[in-house]
Every structure is written in C-alpha cells, then in structure tokens.
Amino acid sequence: MVSSTTARRRHAVDEVLPVPKLAAYGFQHVLAFYAGAVLVPILVANALGLSTEQLIHLINADxxxxxxxxxxxxxxxxxxxxRFGVKLPLLQGVTFTAVSPMIAIGTAVMAGGGxxxxxxxxxxxxxxxxxxxxIALAPVFVKLLRFFPPVVTGSIILIIGIALIPVAAGDITYGAIGGTNGVVVDASGATVPAPPLDFGLANGGLLLQNLAYAFGTLALILIVQRIFRGFLQTIAVLIGLVVGTLVAFLLGDASFEAVGSSPWFGFVTPFSFGVPQFSITAILSMIVVMLITMVETTGDTYATGEIVGKRIRPADIAAAIRADGLATTLGGVFNSFPYTAFAENVGLVRLTQVRSRWVVTAAGVIMIVLGLFPKAAALVAGIPHPVLGGAALALFGAVAVAGVQTLQKVDFSDHRNSxxxxxxxGLAGLVTAYGAIASAFPAWASILFGSGITLGAITAILLNLLFFHTGGRGSGVAGRPGADLVTLDEVDRMDEAAFARTFGSMVNDSPWVVAAAYARRPFDDATAxxxxxxxxxxxxxxEQQLELLRSFPDLGSADDREHAYVREHSERGIDSLTDEDLDDAVALSQAYRARFGFPLIVSARDVDRYERVVGAGRSRLANAEAAERATALLEVSKVFTHRFEDAVADANPLSSPFNP
Structure with a gap:
C-alpha cells in the first residue's frame, strides 16, 4: 500500500492524469506539433519529385x-x-536540421543517374x-558539450534557418519559375553547373497567384500570433495551412482526389521503398546533423527540466540523446527521418503548466493511430505548394531567429568569435546561394559542399577548436572576465596580487591558500x-583550515544567493526539492553547524540525489571532530578541483590534462 506521504511526494512529471484529461492535453500537443511534423516529409518529397502516393506513405510513416x-x-x-528516454514531457518530431542535408543527399544521387x-x-x-x-556517442557527447559553446550552436542554428529559405521559395514559385540555381543537364545529357540565378519566368500570372497564396498564408499566421494568446497562438501555423488550403480549394487550385482513392486503414511496414543504400559521404553528413540535434536535445532537456522543476543530470542528457538515436534508427527502418525534441512543445508545457510526462505518452499514442490512416495523410498531401511555402517562411525564419538569440550570449568583443x-x-551562404559549386568536387565531397548546413556546421566546429582549444604550453590555462586568457608563462611571472585576482575565487578568496599555492611557482603544467x-x-x-571551512555558506542557504557555492548547488537542483525535503536539508545544516562549528560542505558536482546527501550528512554527524574536519576539507578540495577544471576547460580543453 502506498502511504499518503509517498503519494504527496510524487513529482508532477510522474503524475498520471485521468484518461479524459490525458486525451485532451495529448491531442493539444499533437495539434501544436502537427504542422511541423508533416512539413519535413512534404518538403523532402517535393524536392525529390515523389508521387502523391509516395508522399502519403511518408506522412503516415512520419x-x-x-x-x-x-x-x-x-x-x-x-x-x-x-537508459533510453529522459522521462520528461518531451514530444519528438523530425528535425528541421536534416531537411537541407537530406535534400542534398537525394538530389546528389539523382544527379549521378539514380x-x-x-x-x-x-x-x-x-x-x-x-x-x-x-546511441554509441551519447555518453561521450555529454562530456564534450564544452566544444559546442553558443558561438557554435548559434551559428549552426542560424544557418539552418537561412539554408532552408530557398526550399520555401521553391514551393512558393512552384510551376511558375523555370530553370535552377544549381545544376542543369546539357544537350548531351551531362550534368553541368548552372549559371548564377538561372531562373526564368515561365508563367507570370501563375507566379502572382502563387505569391498571393504564400503571402496570404504568412499574413494570416502573423495576424493569429498578434491577436490571439494561449492555445490558438501555438497553432497559428496550422490555422494558416488549413485556411490557405481551404481558400485554394474553393478557388479550384487545390485537389484532394487522392483522399478518395486512399484506403481508410493501412500498416506502416519496414523498408517499404526497398533495401537502404549506404554512402559514406551521406552517412557523414547525417552524423553531423545528429551532432547538431544532440546539442538541441540537450538544450530542450535542460529547458524542460527547468519548466517542470526537475533536476537534470548528465545521465539524463545521455538518456535523452539515446532515445533520439533509437528513434532515428527506427525512422530509417520505417521510412521516416531523424528525430529530436520539438521546441514548440517545450513552449506548450511552459504555457499550460501541465507537467505530466504521460500527457506526451498519450500524444504519442494518438500519433500512432493517425499514422495508420492513409486518408488523413492524403488530406495533408493536398496542401498546395504556395500555401506550404508561405507557412515554411514563418517556420524557417523562426529557426534563424533562434540562432540569433543564441548568438546574443556570445562575447563579440573577442574577435575570434566574430x-x-x-x-x-559566408561559407554556408555561398553554398546555399550557388549549389552548383558541389559539382566541381569529387563525388565523395559533393554532399559536403552541396549543403550549406553541413559545411557551415563543420566550419563552426573546426574554427572553434582552432581558435579556442589548440595550443601548447603558451596557451591559456584560465580565463579572467573581460580579459584575455592567462598562460602558464604569465602565471609564473605574476605578482601575488595578480595571482590572487586570477585564482582566488576558486578558494573563496582565502588569502592563506593563495599565498601557499603562489609560493610553489614555477609550474611545469596545469596539473602542477x-x-x-x-x-x-x-x-x-x-586555524587556517577552520577559516576556510567557515567561508562556505550553509547548504540550502537563501541568505547569499550570489555566493558561488550556493549557485553551484542551485544549478545541480537543490532548489527543485519539495518544500519538505528542502526543510530537511536546512535542518541538517543547522544541526551540523551546531555540532562542528562550520557548515556542512558537499561538492555539488558530485551530488547524485539530494536525498542521499541528507542521509550521508546525518551519518557524518556521528563522526569525531578531527575526522569530520578532514572529510570537510576533502569536499573543499573537490569543490576547488571542479572550479579549476572549468576555468582550464573554458580556456583550452585540448591541452588540459583533465579533459582527455
């Protein structure tokens, strides 16, 4: 029998709501995500020239x-x-990051005669x-997050939005523009580079009609977002697609003949289009995409954890990434594409404050059911290209804005970031604007230079490594706010005051610790x-050690929120404890101080669960004073080590002995 205390302490994330609420909230998640979910297969199918029947199958599989x-x-x-799955209300969908690389892969195969x-x-x-x-890289990637700072992730997200805009333009001008800005087939049947901006107006009247549908759809989306709030605002794109398609149907510019010919029910079978084909360059391109989605998933997981009030640990990030990997593998088997957490639905969790993960589970069941009805997919497949292009402009522009928001965290006073x-x-824009460049390279490199996203992502990652993470003894070993990195040579030449300014905060500015460390110069390396x-x-x-111990605030203290020790524990999730558990931690801290005369010190980075911290703290109350002082000093040493490793990693992780 479950006690009332246990039931009361169940986290809101794990709360199982009544079935009617699960169904209603789950369907709301599906509505908020539906337009984005089906957009990727539509874009890929249009770019590859697939038939309506094939598109319907892709939507069902998706x-x-x-x-x-x-x-x-x-x-x-x-x-x-x-573990697979982070057990949070994270709804999964096909990542837009993969659209441009997948189109590049497919068109490269077709240009080669396939x-x-x-x-x-x-x-x-x-x-x-x-x-x-x-799946294999998940635990490794968690340790490599330092190599994906905002300057890298922001640049990648920004170029994703920019590189996708031509895809939207292709839908908007569908049937009205002739020619291509990429490659063309000459009279002999050979594929050759096209001249820049080789676009010819095939039908001026149709172009104006297409623009009317596209701009009308975009305008409606903007109006809904401006006028409405709450749920309607979250489905603005869906409203734009539905109304735009309805207008086109009434004017005779949309057809849903495929709905009548499609069966009501159909199974999604593995490898429906045939046995997969494997290309090294295509695989490398998709691995780059998945590296980007790992960063996105990490951000979405932390954001969701903050919204629902649940502490996120490295093991949770690895579990979320493994789930992405497993879903992506299943996507390839069931004729779909790479998967990641949908940021739109993270926003919906914040908006509704419905934190139960079982709501997303209900949404998953609803999507599986929808995927078994080809008529529903046929209805979506009937959306006219210009309407789809207008909605895509809003979505792709929003992706670019997300990149700009991430880049706001970057210090552009450092010329290296610029x-x-x-x-x-520059490189991503060059390839996006003139895709014919890819034809100048060997086949193995054509996909890399045929995708602005892939080339841009690799460029950002490599340049970040080059400018911030390479070098030997003369490279930075610690960072100072507003200043250049400090090298070992500079450390050896510092006076004691400068040494204290650089490293003192790592030991709570205890002067005797700084003086004792300073006396050991010169240092052979960062380890020394x-x-x-x-x-x-x-x-x-x-006496000195007691002074150092007393420089730490009490665990769970609310008196000094700016103290590094308080922030470290806050970041690790102590603030997410229930009021009752937090009261237990505070009571323990008070009893500990009364017993030993200094605060209970625990290295935040080594905290697994705060319930265990409380239990271990109670057992430490039974220690002899000398033994407990030694234990507390070891915890202080751990706190220093983590702070020092952070400073060294930020400066130069590749040359740091702590980051193999």
Missing part, C-alpha cells in the same frame, strides 16, 4: 514513428547508465547508421598548478 519516439522519450526504459527512390534509400541508409552512432560566425555564415592549491588546502594550520 506520424507513426513520431508516436513511437515520443513514447520512448517520455516513458523510458533500460538501466540507469544505459532515381528519386534511390535518393530516398540513400537517405534512409544514412539515417539508420547515424541513429546507431548517436571570425567564427562570419566565416561560417592544481596540485599546488590542493596541497595548500590540506596543508594549512588548523
């Missing part, structure tokens, strides 16, 4: 696999350190392998510098 992916992420399974189906099968081969690689962003945008501080902490006099 919805079906979206449902499975969402259930994996929200329900979760597996052991703690090899059919549209061959292009699709090559996409599926790369998706399957990239999903498996993602170089990284500028070069990344770290060891100097550790030995100083453990080698001080009893």
């Amino acid at each position: 919805l079906f696999t979206c449902g499975i992916a969402s259930i994996i992420q929200s329900v979760g399974f597996g052991r703690r350190w090899f 059919s549209s189906i061959d292009g699709l099968l090559t996409i599926y081969g790369s998706v399957i392998v990239a999903g498996l690689v993602t 170089i990284i962003v500028g070069t990344t945008l 510098l770290r060891a100097a501080f550790q030995e100083a902490i453990l080698g001080g006099s009893p």
